[in-house]
Amino acid sequence: MSALWSLGVIESLGHIGLGVKFNIHYSLVLVVLSDALVLRIYHVLIQKIKLEYFRRVTAVGYSCVFFGWIAILKFCAI
Secondary structure, eight states: OOHHHHHHHHHGGGGGSHHHHHHHHHHHHHHHHHHHHHHEEEEEEEEHHHHHHGGGGOOOOSHHHHHHHHHHHHHOOO
């Protein structure tokens, strides 16, 4: 996404409603939702499946947001 931003792709999508505000808004939504989903999965693994290993596991990264953007851009292109 930073590559798209630095190339000016994000700004150029403004004419179809996918400009800077859209990018910032949905990036924040995707960060929150992906973190909530990971925490929920860890909770299920710890509480239901009794995998105590996941009490010490941390998840850091932007890949969930990146793949969420792939889905958003795919559906917007249809």
